[in-house]
Every structure is written in structure tokens, then in C-alpha cells.
Amino acid sequence: MHQEDVVPIDHPQPIGIFPLPAGYLVLPAVGSAAQHAWTAADETLAKECLAKLMAGHVPERMPEPWRFFADALEGKLDEARARLEADPSPVARYNRFILQADAETYLLLQAQLTGELRIMLDVAAFTMGYAADPAAATDASGEVAAAALMAKAAYHLERNENEPAIRALTEAVQRAEPVSPLFAAQLYLSLAAAHRANGGAGAYAVTLYRRALSVLEPSNLLEVRGEAWLNLGMLYQELAGNQREPLLEAARCYLSALRLFEKERHPEAYALGHMNLALTYLATPMQEARDQLRMAVAVQSLREALKVFHQESHPELWATAQLNLANALQYLPSSHPEENLIEAVQLYEEILNVRRSDHDPLGYARVLANQANALAHLGILSHAQTKLGEAAALFEKFGEVDAAETARSMLQEIAEQLLVSSQPAA
Structure with a gap:
């Protein structure tokens, strides 16, 4: 041989x-x-x-x-x-x-x-x-050298060695860009992800995503472009805090991703894009009339996400989408608020049927409190009182003082309403 x-x-x-x-x-x-x-x-x-x-x-x-x-x-x-x-x-x-x-x-x-x-x-x-071990790029040029350096970066990332990975990806971009701009663009995406993992370089990662997308946009690499828009949206969302403009920029990124993902061909990415779009709209401070429309879009997007995220196949993502849909329905401006509240109560109940108070007691308590709020708005006060009492006890047991105080305050209001309603008419 x-x-x-x-x-x-x-x-x-x-x-x-x-x-x-x-x-x-x-x-x-x-x-x-x-x-x-x-x-x-x-x-x-x-x-x-x-x-x-x-x-x-x-x-x-x-x-x-x-x-x-x-x-x-x-x-x-x-x-x-x-x-x-x-x-x-x-x-x-x-x-x-x-x-x-x-x-x-x-x-x-x-x-x-x-x-x-x-x-x-x-x-x-x-x-x-x-x-x-990855191959050495010593005797390679152009895109072959870039592929070897990409493998070297993967080797370091597997070991949580972010700095050497970033150096390898930076050199890979330099080798690929003159001969293969599209390969370089995908390396920019990997470099942006490595900077995010390294922490403290959010603004630079945004620049890298934008640079990659400017090259990728004319191509037919739909999945790559969609994933890039999705990741850029998540980055804007992480950086936004409660700032309105970065949240709206995140939403624009998710909308760009959803123009590329189809439910039949890319079900998980499609559902994640819809769920993240909804969460972004729900987190955006309301300042203008269009924000009410965005809440309606958020509700519709959560419904789309739940067509893919099922309790059996995606239990955590299902619970997140289900909970946020229930929360959104409580506050959605509507000509039929009672129907929305009834649906919210049912959605909360489905979550409570699968969540265990001993596994995630505080999460369980928050669902109880939210459901109690919807029940109270429907006038089902005794049922709300029971749910809220259980939530308050869990908040107190696990040291959530503010949440416990809020729950106790609501219980007091419910008790007063029940007392008034029990009084005979004059």
C-alpha cells in the first residue's frame, strides 16, 4: 500500500x-x-x-x-x-x-x-x-485551509476553549473570503455564535451576522439564511432588555426567518420563529395603537407554534408556548374577552395537569396564580380563591416574598368580593 x-x-x-x-x-x-x-x-x-x-x-x-x-x-x-x-x-x-x-x-x-x-x-x-484530532491547515490554501480551520475551531469548542476557536474561525474567514464568499459567510455565522458563547461581544456578533446575511441573501441557501435571521433575532432579544427598538428589530429578524421557513419542510424552525416573534411582541412596551395589533399577531403566532410543539414531542417548548398564549389571552384587547378568559383558564389547566408541584414548585405556583387571575375576572371567585391560596402557600414556602404578598393581596380582594356578594340585597 x-x-x-x-x-x-x-x-x-x-x-x-x-x-x-x-x-x-x-x-x-x-x-x-x-x-x-x-x-x-x-x-x-x-x-x-x-x-x-x-x-x-x-x-x-x-x-x-x-x-x-x-x-x-x-x-x-x-x-x-x-x-x-x-x-x-x-x-x-x-x-x-x-x-x-x-x-x-x-x-x-x-x-x-x-x-x-x-x-x-x-x-x-x-x-x-x-x-x-482535526487536520492541520499548513499545506492547504483557500477553502480547503478554511475547512481545516473550521474543524480546528470545532475541536476547541467541544472543549469549551472559546478563544482558540475564535482565532481559528477568524483565520478560516480570511482564507475563504477571497475564493468562496458564501463559505466565508457561513464561517461568519459560526464566528458570531462563538463570540456569543464567549460573552460580552453582543454588538460585534450582530455585525458578524449582518455581514454574513449581506452575502447570503442572493443565494438559494434558504435554511442557512433562515437560521441566520433566527439567531440574529434571538441575539437582539437577548440584548434588548425592555428597550423597544431592539425588540422590534428582533421581531423584524423573526419575520425574515419566517419568510424562508415552511411548516411542512422546517417544522421546528418555523414554530420557534413564531414563538420567538410572539414573545418579542409581548415584551415590547406599548406606546402606540399598532401595539394592540402586535398583541393579536403574538396570539396567532403562539397558535402556529402549538401546531408543531406538542406535549408529547416537545414538552418544554409546548409548555412555554401554552403558558404565553394563556397569559396573552388574558390581556388581549377583544370584543369577546370572556371567551378569551375561558380559553386561558383551560390552557392553564392543561399545563397544571402535566406539571408537578414537587418538580418545579415556583413555576407551578405562577401558573396557579395566573389561572386564578383569569378565574377572578370571569367572576368564578371561590375557585380562584382555592387556586390562589395554593399558589400563595408555595410562594411563601420557597421564599418568593413579593409574589406571596401579591397573592395574599389578591386573596383579600376576593374575600371582600365574596363577602359583598353573600350579603342579602337591601
Whole structure:
């Protein structure tokens, strides 16, 4: 078993642009020896296809020696591998590994591949769990070097070593940007996430997200763009506190994400976008007439989220959406407030049926208090009194003094109303 002569990789390559496994595949050089001979038409078509791939678009037609890549983009991995089966070239052997990896093949190819192809092999093997350490980027250039540095960053992030990860990602961006702006844009997203994890760099992370999105917007990478808008929205939400403008900017980001996510194709991202949009609108200080409309949008978005987040499949997210919907219904300006209050009481009851007071006593108590408030507004005072008494006891037991005082004050008001209602009419 011997190593091949160094087989250079043609640059640029669409490495890192598309989801795996296609994101690690290497296109054979135009005119290279392959299972399918290159025709003059193939060579012309290859230039057009490469330009589209580098811009994040999937070509309608690809030259025959690159059809395996088209199959991989469509998720037809068996068909992609079959197209490469009879091709003995190093690039084809590498691509077969990417499409169907195993430890034995990795060891075999380690002994055979050289140069940038070997570096990409080690990057892929690290990503797939066949190698403990990432590849060195010493002898690589452009997008191959960036892929190796991205793997190095992942290695550090797995060990909570944020600073070395940030340095690796920063260098990866510098290597990728001149040859593959879309790969660099996705590295900017990873760099923004690393800065967020490192703390104290929120404004800079916003800049990184914006820079990435400015490059990604013309592309057809819908999931990448949607996730970027979603993460930018969450970052604005984290930074906002109670400030109105950053909260509204977060909402604009979520709306941008929801224009890209479909419930059928991206159910969890779709539901999360709707829930975060709702929470943002509900947290925005009300200053103008349009804010009442935003509350109605928040209620509708929470209903959309609950079409995906079910108690059985997403218990925590279901409880969050359910609770916020119930809270919003209590205060939603409406021509039928009683119906909203009745629905809120039912939503709270569904939460109480699955939450245990011994597991999360304070959370349980807050749901009880909110439900009691809705019951009181409906005039169901004795039931509200029972619920609120239980909530007050839990608040006192676990040291929530302010919440306990509020609950006791409400109990006093209910007791007074019950006393008045029990008096015979004069």
C-alpha cells in the first residue's frame, strides 16, 4: 500500500457551501481522467455550473462527471456513489468515502491520499467521528485551509476553549473570503455564535451576522439564511432588555426567518420563529395603537407554534408556548374577552395537569396564580380563591416574598368580593 503522487484540487471548490455530505465533496478537475470522458460541451457546462454552485444555486444541468454531486444535493446518496463506483481516481475514492464512510476505508485512504485531498479526508473523518484530532491547515490554501480551520475551531469548542476557536474561525474567514464568499459567510455565522458563547461581544456578533446575511441573501441557501435571521433575532432579544427598538428589530429578524421557513419542510424552525416573534411582541412596551395589533399577531403566532410543539414531542417548548398564549389571552384587547378568559383558564389547566408541584414548585405556583387571575375576572371567585391560596402557600414556602404578598393581596380582594356578594340585597 503506497501513497499516490500529489493530486492537486482545482480551486475554487463549493466546499462548505452546501449541507453535508455534499459540502465536503470535491469536484474532479475539468478534463481529468474519469469514469465518464469529458466532452467539449461538458467543459463549457462545467464553468457555468461552478459559477452557480459557488453562488449557492443548484444548476438544472451538470456535466456527466459531476452528476454525482447533483445526486448528493438531492439526497440520492446511493445513486451518487454508484456513479463513482468504477472510477479509480483518488478524487473518486475520496468522494465515495464522503458518501459512505467507515473506519476501515478511512485508514486505507490515509495511506493513499496526499496533499489537499488528504487534508479534506482528515477534516471529514474528524467531523464524522473517525479521527480524534482535526487536520492541520499548513499545506492547504483557500477553502480547503478554511475547512481545516473550521474543524480546528470545532475541536476547541467541544472543549469549551472559546478563544482558540475564535482565532481559528477568524483565520478560516480570511482564507475563504477571497475564493468562496458564501463559505466565508457561513464561517461568519459560526464566528458570531462563538463570540456569543464567549460573552460580552453582543454588538460585534450582530455585525458578524449582518455581514454574513449581506452575502447570503442572493443565494438559494434558504435554511442557512433562515437560521441566520433566527439567531440574529434571538441575539437582539437577548440584548434588548425592555428597550423597544431592539425588540422590534428582533421581531423584524423573526419575520425574515419566517419568510424562508415552511411548516411542512422546517417544522421546528418555523414554530420557534413564531414563538420567538410572539414573545418579542409581548415584551415590547406599548406606546402606540399598532401595539394592540402586535398583541393579536403574538396570539396567532403562539397558535402556529402549538401546531408543531406538542406535549408529547416537545414538552418544554409546548409548555412555554401554552403558558404565553394563556397569559396573552388574558390581556388581549377583544370584543369577546370572556371567551378569551375561558380559553386561558383551560390552557392553564392543561399545563397544571402535566406539571408537578414537587418538580418545579415556583413555576407551578405562577401558573396557579395566573389561572386564578383569569378565574377572578370571569367572576368564578371561590375557585380562584382555592387556586390562589395554593399558589400563595408555595410562594411563601420557597421564599418568593413579593409574589406571596401579591397573592395574599389578591386573596383579600376576593374575600371582600365574596363577602359583598353573600350579603342579602337591601
